[in-house]
Amino acid sequence: MNTPAPPNAETDSDSHTGTAPAGIFLRIQAEKVSRLMDLVGELSLTVAETVNSPDLAGMELIEFEKSAHRLRMVVREIQDASADLRLVPVGDVFKRMRRMVRELERQTGKSIELTLEGEDTEIDKAVVDRLYEPLVHIVRNSADHGLEPAGEREQVGKSPTGRITLAAAQVGNEIRIVIADDGRGLNRQKILQRARERGLVGMDENPEDASLWKVIFQPGFSTAEAVTHLSGRGVGMDVLNSTMKELRGRIAIDTRPGEGTRVTLSIPLTLAFLDSLIMRVGTRLYATPVNVVNEIFQPETAQITRISVGGTEVVKVRNELIPVCHLQHFYGEPDNDIAPLETRIIVVFNTSSGRLGLPVDEIFDQQQVVMKPLLGPLEQIRASLGGALLATGEIAIVLDCEQLAGEQP
Secondary structure, eight states: OOOOOOTTEEEOSOTTTTOOOSOEEEOOOHHHHHHHHHHHHHHHHHHHHHHTOGGGTTOOOHHHHHHHHHHHHHHHHHHHHHHHHTEEETHHHHTHHHHHHHHHHHHHOOOEEEEEEOTTOEEEHHHHHHHHHHHHHHHHHIIIIISOOHHHHHHTTOOSSEEEEEEEEEETTEEEEEEEEOSOOOOHHHHHHHHHHTTSSOTTOOOOHHHHGGGGGSTTOOOOSSOOSSSSSSOHHHHHHHHHHHTTOEEEEEEETTTEEEEEEEEESOSSEEEEEEEEETTEEEEEEGGGEEEEEOOOGGGEEEOTGGGOEEEEETTEEEEBOOHHHHTTOOOTTOOOGGGSEEEEEEETTEEEEEEESEEEEEEEEEEEOOOGGGGGOTTEEEEEEOTTSOEEEEEOHHHHHHTOO
16 A cells, blocks of 8 residues: 655655655755754753763763763764755756846846856755855856956957856865856956055055955955946955855955956855864863864974064974964953963964964864854954854854954964
8 A cells, every 4th residue: 555645745756656756855944944953953962961961970880971972973963964954956046147147248248158067066055045145246246357348358369258157066064166257367456556545455565366365355345447237336245255254164266367267165064063173272162163174283492483573473384384373362361371382282274364373272072063153242252153062061162263364463
């Protein structure tokens, strides 16, 4: 006897053959999945509080430890499974770009080919909902500023039709989204001139490309000579930068004159749970995504150098000088209790500005933590991505390593 499909279900089985369904798909409201993930987070915290209860301190409970370990593994699997429920194909957003590109062709008078790659790559629904507007700004910039008119392209041996590529792929626990065009590339001289005019770069300063491109994301920054319906207001890339910070993501720009520009967005696969490294600085706990940690070591005295300008410290690792960020200094706290650098542990992070060393007093284990937004006065904490609820019931501040690196002298 065949069992009828559940209500509100879609199935790809053949109801006339009587064979078992090859797959069943349920329509479930996103709010219900989010609620489930919240409950799984609470379950994880409750298990942690129980297993780490002070009432168990000093007791030899071998069988309990075995059961507790299995329980933690099951909860971890439930976390991963519930996070998978909220994954949707990024192609849902990519395909919405086609209509916009057709409109851009009409507005700019340019012929544009849009290529989509990796449309089946899955990403958290909460992330997808936030991606559309940033992608719109980048594609508009590519069409308006990047791609040359057909005549200009033909003069330099290019196809009269400009190409914009949207590509997605999962790399570890991140989704990499690339927006690339085969246009003229960023105009370094114009960007540098406008940055000097706005005081973002010193008149005699000639920064490296990676540092110069950062000014593009400053509020109100634009190189357009006039405001149009497509550009000139200087808000697009600022919106992109703000959104990526909220998504705990990173932006990288690679451009070559006459060949085009490539913008890479690196975004966590899910925002609900975070694989993190837990650290202690003084009496405070901090966390950071494990995927940005490059290495951990205790420096020797010979590796430490103090630069006279601003008293900045650097550590030398394999002939590379890595700047050091003391959190006490960063938060404007008294540094009387800061131990010498050679007695501390250095955690080195990878950032878009290069590697950054963070001295900490203690390293705890790696944990998958439940992320919560910081509310009220806690929203004002600089370089924070949110709060991490730890297995002990304590809260750690999740550090934004990009902002830490960006505010170094």
